[in-house]
Amino acid sequence: MGSTKYIMSMGELTRKDNSLCFRKDGKNVYIPIENTKEIYCLNEVSVNSKLLDFLGQNQMVIHFFNYYEGYSGTFYPRDYYNSGKLLIRQVKTFENSRMDIAKAIVNGIGINMSEILYHYYKHDKKEVKDTIDWLKKEFPSRVDTAVKPAELMAYEGEAWSKFYGTFKYFLPEDFIMNKRVKRPPDNPINAMISFGNTLLYTKTISAIYRTHLDQRISFLHEPAEARFSLSLDISEVFKPVIVYRTIFELVNNRRLQVDKHFDKKVNYCLLNEEGRKIFVEAFEQRMETVFMHSRLKRKVSYRTAIKLDCYKLIKFILEDEKFVPFSLKENI
Incomplete structure (x- = not known):
């Protein structure tokens, strides 16, 4: 690892x-x-x-x-990478261009969701086509008309809901999710989503720490919601690509099984220790998976792609270069 x-x-x-x-x-x-x-x-x-x-x-x-496999907190060294100049510009960007960045993130989520579903459409799961069409046609127009971050968050929530609704077409019956439940998760698929999202969130915290960005100043999520709210922003577009791909492969290849790898209590469900080890190994392999970056013309890992999105944001803040988050479709 x-x-x-x-x-x-x-x-x-x-x-x-x-x-x-x-x-x-x-x-x-x-x-x-x-x-x-x-x-x-x-x-x-x-x-x-x-x-x-x-x-x-x-x-x-x-x-x-913590006990529920949820994120408790992070210790990282004093802000070795601090930049007063970038901090001032990041605040000004929040004030003047917040919606531009927030819309780019939400559009990026939709693009990556549709690409993940298209894989199953190609493998004879034609039932997902309606959701793909909605993500490609109706969703971007809704995002474009939004005037407040709260509207974008609502549209994003609708996209995730439709995405979850496709799981029944390509996952085994015992991994079907009725609804998203987070704290604590109440079934195996929710347990993996919560655990995977938290791993990705903390990976993003580490990536941002090694740049000059300030973790507290976010654009889609409200800065007051969490200290590391920028990590929530940056990680969003990678969830379909890293977290959900990991889950789908583990489940469909039967590497994780309900009766072997989960502890089910009265009102919650968690991966057991063996399940966590299997999930972490697959997650790390996904992070290190490489693809040919269409702009850089070289192979990069998804771990590096997260850091590259941080640099894209810095370029927007300092040089007003258009911010386009990671796209599985374009490999940038």
């Missing part, structure tokens, strides 16, 4: 000389510092200030998750 390390078990993470040591059940597991850029704590993990200082010295990000 390269630069990302996942901790699935309860234990204690400490600094040991110039390395990291995870202690569980009386045994030590060492994590080399050289190639590690971020750590995911997917269980109860104890840390101390000595460790955090060490992580800060090495510009390493660490994400914490």
